[in-house]
Amino acid sequence: MKFIYTLLLGCAALGAMAAPVVEKPTRQDISVAFAIITDNATYQATRPAMMRYRDAVQNDGLAAYIVRDDWKSPQDVKDAIKKVYSEAPGLEGIVLVGDVPVAMVRNAQHMTTAFKMNEDKFPFIESSVPSDRFYDCLDMDFRFLKQDEEQPHLFYYELTEDSPQRLNPTFYSARIRYPKLRGGDKYEAVARFLDKAAKAKEAMKNDRLDRVVSFNGHGYNSDCLIAWMDEEKAYRENFPLAFNTATDFKHWNFRMMHPMKYKLFDELQRPEVDLFMFHEHGAPTTQYINGSKPAMSDKDRYDLLKKSIYSRVRRAIKKGNPENEVVEAFAKEYALTDDFFKDLNNPEYWRRDSIESSEINIEAEDFHHRTTWPKIVMFDACYNGSFHEDDYIAGEYLFNDGGTLAAQGNTRNVLQDRWTIEMIGLLSHGMRVGQYNRLVATLEGHLMGDPTLRFAPVEANTMSADATLRKTDTDYWKGLLGSPYADVQSLALRMLADADTDRTLSPMLLEVYRTSPFNTVRMEAVKLLSRYNNSDFTEAVRLGINDPYELVARLSADHAGNIGDPSLLPALILLYIDGNERARAAYNASNSLSLFPIDDVVKAVEDYYASSNRYNAVAEKERVINGLKRTHNNFVKRTNDEIADTTLSDDKRISSIRFVRNNPYHPYLDLYLGIIEDSANSDAVRVTMAEALGWFNHSVRRQEIIDFCNHMLKRDDLPDTLSAELLQTLNRMQN
Incomplete structure (x- = not known):
């Protein structure tokens, strides 16, 4: 009997040992909290550095918990986080350090900006979204499916049907996860990063956000120069301290240099840069920068044609087609001689091609022997933030020996037509980067590195903590509507809309749109009005389609198609015909017009030309109407005919x-x-x-x-x- 009693005690002790260990803050005088979530192995290997980071965070105004365990699943992690949150409702954020399990989310593609892969046809690993919204959106419910057999750190969950269907993070989150293929000891690398983040806290107290670089890569936003140029309207509102000298703000475009990557490396080496924004396309380990070099001569055009056809031939051969048949088919189609294909299997030709290709993109390996210094780096691209992979671009920026402390990126493909710089100006006002990132959450969008990082504000304030502690204090937020700073006004609007449970705020938001001189505030008003789905939203969209800020016009044109109200057609037609120098906005207008009844669209075109004074209006009207009808017949009607066809x-x-x-x-x-x-x-x-x-x-x-x-x-x-x-x-x- 004594043996059984002893055995039971032993089992109870083992059970207790298996529970997460929670180390409470050593500071009890701070009302805002933060939690470091880590695994036992990482904790043991990095403990001195983790303690230095914890202490630095506390000295910067956050009571810091450390929670550790040998985690068996994301649900175990989430349960531990919930327990901390119940004890510390002032918890404003968490950071997941080391080998914390990754939730792969399914049945929630409406919370992504672009990811729409068929979950029934594609493998789980490809058709799920790696997302830490599993951890920071406490009101959302998920159903466990399975653990990945080949990559056991991945766990598949699906959003339940009765869960809230809109992202509303309870607090912010970030990842500090080392990219394995970078090589070296991951624990040493994590410890170095924690020390880097800890040491930066003191220096950041006097570092204002006054050095910014923005870069637009090849193919982004349809290469629309007006979209690119118009962003500076927003940047001047976002970064009031960054336009005092010629080098405070640099606004790069891929057209300026070929190749551009080495100029970007120069910019990334500048220790004084605070924020670097990449607006581009990407892959987990690639940033797409330039695209093919413009063909300026006959030789250039020949070389480009040769490269294109060679690539297509090799793809066809790779699919199992005999080389001689493929070559013969291309030669016949393009009237090419045998001499044209002489380099198809020439190793030297492909070596040179490989070198040229490496010149136009930035690869993860480029940072194995380089440093990056901007404190924060934003990646608008697809996949650059794929922290669940063995290597990912954002991780390479964080774990080199430079000064980069935080990176924002995406684990899946991401929509170009979105407001990528929403609220980013809050960083100028001392908002922690985690708080900023929480406000712009998507299922695929993540913060990596130190989420507690913040710059010295333009003017002293307590907004970062207030976003947690005074979340529902509407009088406080109404008071900030009179701020001279655009992003402070936008934050106030957001907090008021979040607290608007009676849904009475839309008239005020419409008035803000009508009267605000700030481009970004008008954009925020339109976005918040989309929550209301009423006539105020429709009216803001009607006005927004021809807003002086290109992004408002572009996203309003997209909203117009999603609404489908016929009253929006005249504004859409005006943008489509008379405003098509805004290439991306006109593209959205074209897409939206296809969502309306074709007869209504044609009538709107005819009404436009009836009162226009355009050159050669009769012929132009015919071309426009024929083009719209062609789109309707080839895409809209055909798609819906196929949907209806039971055969x-x-x-x-x-x-x-x-x-x-x-x-x-x-x-x-x-x-x-x-x-x-x-x-x-x-x-x-x-x-x-x-x-x-x-x-x-x-x-x-x-x-x-x-x-x-x-x-x-x-x-x-x-x-x-x-x-x-x-x-x-x-x-x-x-x-």
Whole structure:
């Protein structure tokens, strides 16, 4: 009996040992808290540096917890975080250090900006989103699916249908995870980074954000020069201290130099740079900078053609086609001689090609022997923030011997047409980079490095802590609406909208849009009005389509298509025809016009020309109308015909239905509802159609979808999968 009692005591002790260890703050006089979440192995290997980092964070105004364990799953981590939060409601953020499990999120693609991969057709590892929103959005619910067999640090979860369907992080989060392929000892590297972050705290107390570099890469925003130039309107509002000398703010574009990467390396070596913003395309280990060199001579054009055809030939051969047949086919199609293909298998040719390709991009390996010094680096690109991978660009910037302390990047592909610099000016006002990042959360967007980093403010304030401690103090935030700084006003609007449970704020937001001289405040007003889905939002979008700030116009043009209200057509047509020097905005207008009834669009074009004074108006009108009709017939009508055609395979119909997720065709809503209601359609088709309806959340016909979902959910003959999808769509409509 004594043996059994002793054994039970031993088991209890083991159970206690297995629980997370929580080291409480050593400072009890601070009301705002922060938590360092780490694994036991990282803690033991880096403990001295971690303590120095903890102490530096506390001396900078955050009571710091350390939570550690041999984590078995992300849920274990989340449970430990919840426990800390229940003890410290003033918790403003966390950092995940070392080998903390990664949640791979599914069934939540509406929370991404662009990622729309078919979860049924592609492997879990490709079709899931690595996301720490699992940890920092405490109100969201997830269903565990499985652990990855080959990469056991990855765990798959899906968002439940009755969970909130909109991101609203409870606090900010960041990752400090070493890129394995960089080589060396990961624990030593993490310790060095923690020491770097700790030492920087004292210096940052007097470091104002007054040195900024922005770079736009090849192919970004359709290479629209007006979009690029107009960003400086916002930058002057974001960074009031960065325009005093010629080198305080540098605004680079890929067109300025070929190759550009070495000039960028020069900029990254400047210790005085505070913030570096990359607006470009990317991959986990690549930043796409220049693109092909412009062909300025006949030889250049020949070389470019040769390279292009060689690449296509090699791709065709790689797919298993015989080389002689592929070469013969290309020679026949382009009237090419045998001499044209003489270098196809020439190693020297491909060696030179490889060197040329390496000149136009930045690769992860480029930082194995270089340093970067901007304190914060932003990557707008796809995949540059893929911290779950063995190597990723953002990690290379953090773990070199330079001064970079934080990086913002994405784990998946990301939309170009988004407000990439929203709220970034808060960094000028002493806001911690984590707080800023929390305000612009997406499922794929992440902060890596030290989230507690902050610059000395333009003027002394307590906003960073107030964003946590005075979240619902509407009088306080109303008082900040009179700030002379655009981003402070934008933050005040956001906090007021977050606290607007009665949904009465939209008239005030519309008035702000109408009257604000600040470009970024007008943009914030439009974005916040999108929450209300009412006539105030529609009116702001109508006005915004021709706003003097290109980004407001571009995103308003996109909103117009998602709304589908006919009253927006005249403004869209004006932008499409008379404002097409704004290439990206006109592109969005073109896409949005395809979402309206074609007859209404044609009439709007005719009305425009009836009162216009354009050169050769009759011929131009005919070209415009023919082009719009061609788009309608080739894409819109064909897509919806395929959706309706029950003789097609489910795969073909589902492929077309999935296209509706990015293209809410309002005129075809009756068709979509009928497909869901008709049990003769397969469950897969009905479920996919119900999912697509979730993207009509701004539609002028949104209430019809809400009513339909409520009606269908009362039926007892629906497949469980369809009921679940309708419930999720309903929740998305009502968010």
